[in-house]
Amino acid sequence: MRVAPENETFLDRPVDRRTLIRRGIAFVGASALVPPAFFRAVFDEHSASAASAAELPPARRKVLVVLQMAGGNDGLNTVIPVGDRAYYDARPGLAINPEAALPLERGLAFNPKMTGMKALYDRGQMGVVLGVGYPDPNRSHFRSMDIWHSASFAEHSETGWLGRLLDATKHEQDSLWRAANIGAEMPGSLASKAAFVPSLGSVPGYVLQTDQRFPAEGTKRTQDFVQLYARQSEALAKQAAYGGQLAFLSKTGLDAYQSTVDLHQAVTEYKPQATYPDTPLASAFMTAAELITSTNLATAVCYVTTGGFDTHSGQTRTQNALLGTVSDALLAFYDDLNAQGLGDSVSTMVWTEFGRRVKENGSSGTDHGTAGPMFVVGGGVKPGLFGEQPPVGSTDSNGDLKFSTDFRSVYASVIAQRFGIDPKDVLGASFPTLPLFA
Numbered sequence: 001m002r003v004a005p006e007n008e009t010f011l012d013r014p015v016d017r018r019t020l021i022r023r024g025i026a027f028v029g030a031s032a033l034v035p036p037a038f039f040r041a042v043f044d045e046h047s048a049s050a051a052s053a054a055e056l057p058p059a060r061r062k063v064l065v066v067l068q069m070a071g072g073n074d075g076l077n078t079v080i081p082v083g084d085r086a087y088y089d090a091r092p093g094l095a096i097n098p099e100a101a102l103p104l105e106r107g108l109a110f111n112p113k114m115t116g117m118k119a120l121y122d123r124g125q126m127g128v129v130l131g132v133g134y135p136d137p138n139r140s141h142f143r144s145m146d147i148w149h150s151a152s153f154a155e156h157s158e159t160g161w162l163g164r165l166l167d168a169t170k171h172e173q174d175s176l177w178r179a180a181n182i183g184a185e186m187p188g189s190l191a192s193k194a195a196f197v198p199s200l201g202s203v204p205g206y207v208l209q210t211d212q213r214f215p216a217e218g219t220k221r222t223q224d225f226v227q228l229y230a231r232q233s234e235a236l237a238k239q240a241a242y243g244g245q246l247a248f249l250s251k252t253g254l255d256a257y258q259s260t261v262d263l264h265q266a267v268t269e270y271k272p273q274a275t276y277p278d279t280p281l282a283s284a285f286m287t288a289a290e291l292i293t294s295t296n297l298a299t300a301v302c303y304v305t306t307g308g309f310d311t312h313s314g315q316t317r318t319q320n321a322l323l324g325t326v327s328d329a330l331l332a333f334y335d336d337l338n339a340q341g342l343g344d345s346v347s348t349m350v351w352t353e354f355g356r357r358v359k360e361n362g363s364s365g366t367d368h369g370t371a372g373p374m375f376v377v378g379g380g381v382k383p384g385l386f387g388e389q390p391p392v393g394s395t396d397s398n399g400d401l402k403f404s405t406d407f408r409s410v411y412a413s414v415i416a417q418r419f420g421i422d423p424k425d426v427l428g429a430s431f432p433t434l435p436l437f438a
Contacts, residue, residue: 062379062418063292065285065302065333065348066162068187069326071309072141074319074356075372075401076392078114079128083107086393094315094360104128105385113324116331117375124383125334125343126375127436129410131390133371133403137354141310141368144353149188151408151427161411162301163192164426169300169419170194176262179301180291182284187303202283203267203290206260266296273339276332279325281306285333293340309352313363326350334378343378347418347437350375351407358395370396371403374410380418380437387434406431413437 081087082098084107101109102118108130110118120126138144150157159167166179181190181199190197200206270290276282281304288302306326311319330348337343355372371390387405396402409431412423417437424430 061298061300061345063300063302063342063346064414064418065288065292065304065346065378066189067326067330067348067350068303068305069309069322069350069352070141070145070305070307071311071352072144072354072356072368073309073322073352073372074311074315074366074369075352076356076358077315077319078111078323079104079130079373079389080109080111081107081389081392082109084392086391090359090392092360093364094366106389108385108389111320111323113320114327115324116327116329117377118327119331120334120377121383125381126377127381127383128385129374129376129405129434129436130385130387131371131401131404132351132374132387132407132410133354133401134406134408135403137370137400137403139354139368139370141353146188148351148353148407149191151411157188158191159193160187160189160191161426162189162303163195163197165415165419165421166190166192166195166197166301168421168425175298176258177266177291177294177297177299179303180288180299181303182287183303183305185305187305190301190303198263200263200287202287203263206263262297266294267291270294272336274332274335276336277325277328279329281325282329282332285329286336289333289336289340292337292346293342311356311365312361312367313365315360315365330377337378345379347379347381347414348375348377349410349414350377351410355401358392358399358401370400372401374407376410376414376436382435382438386436405434409434410436 076087076091077094077096080096080098080101082096082101082103088095096109096111098109100112102112102114103109104121110121117126121128134147138147146157147153149160151161162179176196177198179190179195179197181187181197182201183199184201186197186199198206267290270293272286272289276286284304284306288304291297291299291302306322308318308322330350333348334343337346351374352372354368354370356366356369358369359366361367390401390404392401394402408427408429412427412431413433413436415421415423415426416433423433
């Protein structure tokens with residue numbers, strides 16, 4: 001971290017707010033914490049209010065966890081239409097053996113590696129939404145993800161759907177940990193106009209990073225950082241040229257440091273009540289559980305991303321392993337939450353940016369397609385299948401599945417039924433809802 005002299009301008013050009021939010025706070029990494037008392041003194045001195053946690057205990061709080069399966073997961077080999085002969089005709093090499101698949105209803109079955117998710121489904125803790133997509137689908141990873149993140153077809157959206165949800169519910173609490181991204185890169189879904197969203201890999205690693213070449217100066221540099229940002233926050237708000245953007249940056253810096261203090265004070269008693277697999281994804285879910293179970297952080301949204309689903313070649317081995325990883329991590333997560341009395345409070349939504357083509361390609365894989373399933377797990381979920389599975393033998397002009405459920409209907413159902421607000425305030429339009437939650 002570089003600290004500017006008092007007579008030097010901290011930044012000499014406007015800050016792109018959207019880029020800052022989407023990329024997260026770069027100076028959060030691994031180092032030492034300044035004593036909280038010092039920070040609070042500086043914070044109060046410059047008339048900034050510290051975050052306050054919500055009054056609701058975890059068991060009474062509605063929490064949403066979002067899992068993104070990046071790369072475009074093949075829905076047909078995830079929720080398998082074992083009763084559709086056209087599926088086997090289109091995939092002579094990739095089709096899943098119906099005898100190995102895990103049976104559901106309506107001639108559908110889970111991939112054989114999804115034993116954990118099948119256990120959740122059989123417990124009545126999972127709903128499967130079939131044929132999810134959107135009109136005029138885009139097969140570019142980046143463009144399709146932008147559409148899902150923003151819930152908008154606008155080319156440049158400054159906010160994401162979860163960010164707007166945070167803005168719409170800001171009156172409910174003022175914790176800096178209302179939402180958290182568990183991973184390296186902030187997803188566009190969490191971009192908001194007002195909410196600060198921390199991004200972390202683990203609880204122990206979420207501290208203010210200083211120059212590791214000078215460890216003895218860490219505390220002094222952190223104090224200088226806090227003092228500088230506090231001065232900037234007050235002074236720059238009065239400047240006409242850059243005041244708004246730089247004041248925002250200064251407040252973000254202060255919020256980032258305060259969030260480290262809040263986190264390490266709050267998360268002290270968590271002990272997992274289930275055995276998590278030794279995978280990065282399972283570790284991310286355990287971090288989510290650590291945040292959610294804290295009484296003082298008031299976390300309401302956690303975002304987790306896992307990748308590798310772009311299976312243009314060698315799909316069977318790759319996808320089966322990835323689905324097993326996702327399935328096992330979800331089961332451990334809910335075993336943990338259920339044991340801690342929080343299984344009914346936490347809902348998890350699982351999505352991917354598009355499905356794959358119906359026909360296998362010449363490399364034992366599948367190319368970018370359209371519709372696929374989404375999963376809703378846990379708190380308040382009505383178990384079973386929702387929507388209609390697109391017939392494999394009745395494709396669109398490109399040979400892709402025709403979507404039957406708009407993804408924004410799933411969002412609208414979560415917003416209305418779990419958070420109790422009008423989905424139009426978040427999505428900008430009305431969409432039919434599904435009876436996903438009791």
